[in-house]
Amino acid sequence: MSKAFIAAVLQDSLACTGVATAKAADDLVGAIVAELEQEGGFTLPSFGTFSVHKTKARKTLNPRTGEPVKVNAGKTVRFKASPNLKKAV
Template sequence: MNKTELIEHIAGKSDISKAAATRALASIIEAVKKTLKKGDTVTLVGFGTFSVSKRAARTGRNPRTGAALKIKAAKVPRFKPGKGLKDALN
């Protein structure tokens, strides 16, 4: 499912226009981004938790030449599924 299909699904289930569903989805995504950027977590009970973890700097290899490269430390988003989501899949 891509973003367009998700918007259509939200609009159909919520009985709202696609424009309103687009604004609602954009608002949710923006709120998650801002919260994660501050270093906080976003927990949706029954669905899962979005968080940020730190990836340490490390040495990698250029696959083409085999030369060593320094890869900078980075903050990466993480998602841990909740019990409700796990149960729905199994």
């Protein structure tokens, strides 16, 4: 799914211009990202839950050279599908 796909669906259902729906799709994605940054999670009922998880620093190997590489700690986003979405798919 892309922002263009979201904009096309909005344009079909709302009968708006492409520019307006593209702006709405950008705003929607921006709002989701802001919510993940501030609250650490975001839930869409009947779809699923996005949550931010911390990753630990670790050592791994460069697959090309075989040299050890240090990977810094960071954050990643995880998704858990709702039961309704699991049944639908």
